[in-house]
Amino acid sequence: MHNKINPITLILILFFCFSNGKIKAQFSGDEMPIISTDLFISNVTMKSHPGADYEKTNLLIQNGIINQIGSEIKAPASAKTIDGEGLHLYSAFINPLSHEGLKDEEDDVRRSAWRGAPGTTPLSHAGINPQNSIIDEFDLNSRGVESLHKQGFGLIHLVPRGFVMTGKGTFFLIKEKEDDNSHVLVSETGLFAQWRNMARVYPATPLATMAVWRDLINNTRLQLEYSESIKQSPEGKARLNVNNQTLALFPVVKKEQVIYFNVPENRQILRAVRLAEELDLDIILTNVSQLDASILSTLPENIQFFPDLSWPEHPHEEKTEKSEKVEEKERPNRRKRRTAEKQEKPEEDKSVPVGMTEEEHKKLLESRTKEYERRMNLAAELKNRNALLGFSMLDTKTADLLKNCRTLLEFGFTADEILAALTTDVATHFGIDAITGTVNEGKQAHLVLFDKSFTEDKATVQYMIIDGKLFSYKKDEK
Amino acid sequence: MKMTYIKINLILLLLIAVSSLSWSQMETPVGSILLKGGNLITVSGEDLYETDLLIIDGIITDIGEGLSAPEGVEIKDVSGKYLMPGIVDAHSHVGLDAVNEMTNPITAEVRIADVINPYDIAFYHALAGGVTVSHAMHGSANVIGGQNQTIKHRYGHHHPDALIMDGAARTIKFALGENPIRVHGEGFTTIPNTRMGVEKVIRNAFDEALEYRKHWEKFRAVVDAGESALPPQYSERHEAILGVLDGKILIHCHSYRSDEIYMLMNVARDYDIDQLIFQHVNEGFKVAPELAEFGAMASVFSDWWSFKFEVYYSTAYNTTILSQNGVITSVNSDSRELIRHLYLEAAKAQRYGQLDDNETLRLITLNPAIQLGIEDRVGSLEVGKDGDVAIFNAHPLSIYTIPEYTFIDGVKYFDRYEDPDDMRMVIDIEEDLNHFMELKSGRGDHDCLH
Numbered sequence: 001m002h003n004k005i006n007p008i009t010l011i012l013i014l015f016f017c018f019s020n021g022k023i024k025a026q027f028s029g030d031e032m033p034i035i036s037t038d039l040f041i042s043n044v045t046m047k048s049h050p051g052a053d054y055e056k057t058n059l060l061i062q063n064g065i066i067n068q069i070g071s072e073i074k075a076p077a078s079a080k081t082i083d084g085e086g087l088h089l090y091s092a093f094i095n096p097l098s099h100e101g102l103k104d105e106e107d108d109v110r111r112s113a114w115r116g117a118p119g120t121t122p123l124s125h126a127g128i129n130p131q132n133s134i135i136d137e138f139d140l141n142s143r144g145v146e147s148l149h150k151q152g153f154g155l156i157h158l159v160p161r162g163f164v165m166t167g168k169g170t171f172f173l174i175k176e177k178e179d180d181n182s183h184v185l186v187s188e189t190g191l192f193a194q195w196r197n198m199a200r201v202y203p204a205t206p207l208a209t210m211a212v213w214r215d216l217i218n219n220t221r222l223q224l225e226y227s228e229s230i231k232q233s234p235e236g237k238a239r240l241n242v243n244n245q246t247l248a249l250f251p252v253v254k255k256e257q258v259i260y261f262n263v264p265e266n267r268q269i270l271r272a273v274r275l276a277e278e279l280d281l282d283i284i285l286t287n288v289s290q291l292d293a294s295i296l297s298t299l300p301e302n303i304q305f306f307p308d309l310s311w312p313e314h315p316h317e318e319k320t321e322k323s324e325k326v327e328e329k330e331r332p333n334r335r336k337r338r339t340a341e342k343q344e345k346p347e348e349d350k351s352v353p354v355g356m357t358e359e360e361h362k363k364l365l366e367s368r369t370k371e372y373e374r375r376m377n378l379a380a381e382l383k384n385r386n387a388l389l390g391f392s393m394l395d396t397k398t399a400d401l402l403k404n405c406r407t408l409l410e411f412g413f414t415a416d417e418i419l420a421a422l423t424t425d426v427a428t429h430f431g432i433d434a435i436t437g438t439v440n441e442g443k444q445a446h447l448v449l450f451d452k453s454f455t456e457d458k459a460t461v462q463y464m465i466i467d468g469k470l471f472s473y474k475k476d477e478k
Numbered sequence: 479m480k481m482t483y484i485k486i487n488l489i490l491l492l493l494i495a496v497s498s499l500s501w502s503q504m505e506t507p508v509g510s511i512l513l514k515g516g517n518l519i520t521v522s523g524e525d526l527y528e529t530d531l532l533i534i535d536g537i538i539t540d541i542g543e544g545l546s547a548p549e550g551v552e553i554k555d556v557s558g559k560y561l562m563p564g565i566v567d568a569h570s571h572v573g574l575d576a577v578n579e580m581t582n583p584i585t586a587e588v589r590i591a592d593v594i595n596p597y598d599i600a601f602y603h604a605l606a607g608g609v610t611v612s613h614a615m616h617g618s619a620n621v622i623g624g625q626n627q628t629i630k631h632r633y634g635h636h637h638p639d640a641l642i643m644d645g646a647a648r649t650i651k652f653a654l655g656e657n658p659i660r661v662h663g664e665g666f667t668t669i670p671n672t673r674m675g676v677e678k679v680i681r682n683a684f685d686e687a688l689e690y691r692k693h694w695e696k697f698r699a700v701v702d703a704g705e706s707a708l709p710p711q712y713s714e715r716h717e718a719i720l721g722v723l724d725g726k727i728l729i730h731c732h733s734y735r736s737d738e739i740y741m742l743m744n745v746a747r748d749y750d751i752d753q754l755i756f757q758h759v760n761e762g763f764k765v766a767p768e769l770a771e772f773g774a775m776a777s778v779f780s781d782w783w784s785f786k787f788e789v790y791y792s793t794a795y796n797t798t799i800l801s802q803n804g805v806i807t808s809v810n811s812d813s814r815e816l817i818r819h820l821y822l823e824a825a826k827a828q829r830y831g832q833l834d835d836n837e838t839l840r841l842i843t844l845n846p847a848i849q850l851g852i853e854d855r856v857g858s859l860e861v862g863k864d865g866d867v868a869i870f871n872a873h874p875l876s877i878y879t880i881p882e883y884t885f886i887d888g889v890k891y892f893d894r895y896e897d898p899d900d901m902r903m904v905i906d907i908e909e910d911l912n913h914f915m916e917l918k919s920g921r922g923d924h925d926c927l928h
Contacts, residue, residue, distance in 0.1 A: 119582025
């Protein structure tokens with residue numbers, strides 16, 4: 001008997017050996033199927049939630065979920081292992097309010113400029129677009145993703161740019177856009193509104209903006225009631241045509257969605273609160289940087305805030321014993337306001353300005369310093385009132401996010417309180433605390449690993465894990 | 479069905495409440511003080527020399543000689559000084575974040591009360607000139623502008639509502655003539671492009687509001703009968719204009735030419751509006767008897783004219799001619815600069831027309847108070863009125879006079895001898911120190927267009 005292998009059989013065997021499984025796949029293009037997405041992080045110093053102690057432990061992540069946590073667990077053979085020795089692990093930070101990656105609205109304004117009489121402007125041309133969604137507009141490229149990851153952020157609540165009512169916010173995972181929208185966590189959060197008017201169209205001033213709000217909400221309420229009566233009993237009732245703007249306002253009027261109001265200053269806050277009280281709306285005050293104590297005391301007790309995370313420059317101080325001591329430590333972190341023009345700032349001129357006496361100059365610096373301290377202590381004041389939800393990052397440069405958070409340590413915040421404002425408090429507000437915000441078994445794997453405690457100066461992100469996918473920023477791994 | 483009927487009625491009630499809202503009643507400080515031995519210019523009656531004035535909890539409670547102060551009440555010696563009612567400016571744009579919503583010839587729906595800026599340093603300057611109350615107005619870009627707000631100059635409070643004068647009459651700004659024609663006709667190629675168009679805009683606005691009311695009355699009748707109907711569009715604009723037609727909102731109308739002044743009186747008669755207050759009224763002297771016959775009032779410049787064509791034909795005797803024809807006349811500033819010396823503006827009516835002291839001072843006290851519907855509260859020194867007092871070192875109509883103290887509700891808001899250099903309420907941390915001026919603290923005079 002011949003022990004000869006059939007050549008055709010041999011060819012087939014060889015083909016299967018060297019084909020790398022290509023023959024099996026239903027995969028697109030040249031993509032190699034991933035054998036395993038398991039991640040095992042060993043010996044990492046973990047803070048599971050604000051207030052918890054740091055503990056050294058291991059984590060196993062499978063299918064994008066934190067499957068096991070414990071110092072005894074072992075890495076399965078399929079898992080990629082990360083040596084967490086010396087690293088600090090937290091739940092990935094959540095940016096609660098940002099325009100990051102969204103295109104500037106100026107192009108839209110030019111394109112859709114209304115040519116008719118300004119008083120006949122359709123609301124959509126005047127920047128009143130509650131129906132706008134940014135799901136399709138999300139376009140964080142890899143650099144944008146990296147810059148946010150390197151600040152510790154893994155999730156982001158984006159709100160549209162625009163004028164009076166810009167549209168609805170959306171919660172995204174910070175990773176590049178996926179065709180299946182798996183980067184979208186919550187498609188519609190709430191309405192974003194601000195006191196920003198387009199020139200030469202109605203409404204051009206806060207005067208008319210207030211009136212537009214009153215008209216819109218009152219009419220929405222009437223239409224909502226009528227449409228609900230049609231649902232109950234449609235017989236004999238005229239059909240109601242509801243436009244997209246009104247439809248988008250239905251959940252706002254029903255208080256199923258809040259309004260995130262961009263209100264940096266006292267008077268803007270009060271206008272927003274006035275509308276909320278008159279029109280029975282739920283509002284969150286965001287981006288606040290000016291809020292006098294006498295006004296805070298008049299606001300509704302349960303009102304909540306996302307104050308501005310961008311800080312002013314410290315006023316020039318006269319050399320005193322106290323300020324010398326401050327310099328000996330490390331000067332508080334400072335940053336220029338995002339709205340300031342980028343230009344070379346001349347060296348600080350310590351001489352008294354023309355027309356001012358030394359005494360006046362001294363008084364002015366004192367009052368500026370007082371104002372600076374009031375501004376810097378605003379967030380702590382809101383925290384103590386249980387009114388702080390987190391921080392608005394609308395006007396803060398991405399590169400300054402972590403640094404500005406650390407500044408809070410000097411103005412009434414503990415590290416745990418900062419962590420809460422970046423994780424649990426925000427997650428609870430947006431209703432995603434069941435899936436993220438803390439590091440617990442069963443939660444989605446959105447995690448950040450720093451090379452030291454995140455509140456230490458120069459702490460840097462080594463890894464970011466989003467949906468169980470690893471992003472490495474460790475220098476020697478590049 | 480029943481629930482929906484109840485809900486619709488609740489919404490309608492809410493709409494009515496919102497549209498007729500008179501502003502929030504914030505508690506503001508009131509003071510008590512005994513002002514001893516001053517020369518009181520009461521305006522409503524005789525001048526009283528070396529007389530005391532007692533204010534308790536913000537209200538004038540006694541005027542007379544030899545008054546004593548209750549325990550704990552400050553006593554201030556004002557002997558030799560002249561006390562007059564706090565000055566009332568019936569036309570001002572001080573302290574506003576926006577003056578003109580100039581995108582439509584009709585913007586009756588907008589409310590100046592929404593945009594008050596309590597940080598405007600011009601409030602303090604006005605207090606330094608004895609002005610305690612002003613009529614914060616919409617500008618004159620539109621034929622029918624926005625709803626104005628009478629305010630007290632309680633400078634030092636951060637909350638804008640602290641400046642609202644609760645209980646003041648609701649007023650609205652109208653404007654005739656070149657301003658709306660230029661802004662809308664020439665600027666946006668919309669009506670009005672002529673004075674004919676200005677009249678048409680007003681009549682159209684009134685007619686449309688009345689039509690709007692009919693739709694709502696029909697709708698309410700259906701709902702009241704327990705049936706369901708498609709609700710009409712709610713409109714803040716039409717609601718405000720209905721307030722005008724019902725006499726709940728007084729018209730204060732910017733106007734210069736006699737023909738347009740006369741036109742508005744005719745329109746008002748056609749729509750049963752019986753109260754009109756004209757602002758500026760430079761040619762008012764030409765139709766003074768007609769104004770008096772209608773019962774219209776006038777708030778004028780002392781001597782501004784020739785700054786545009788419709789203001790060429792004017793006279794400094796306008797104030798006197800109107801007054802002597804029985805038109806309740808006031809002198810206003812319409813300027814953050816003139817408001818600082820309204821007492822001198824009023825005094826010009828003595829140079830041009832020989833009004834006596836009392837008639838002259840009425841131009842800036844009781845007469846503007848009447849025009850703003852607050853004469854029961856301010857405008858004269860009388861028991862029961864608000865403790866708004868301006869104190870001068872000499873007679874207010876003397877060229878040498880200097881205002882020294884200004885009180886609102888019995889609280890001292892200006893003291894010439896305790897007057898810090900920097901009275902700004904908010905400090906801009908990043909302002910360039912070499913530009914030590916109030917760059918952002920107030921708006922310019924040109925915003926209102928005049």
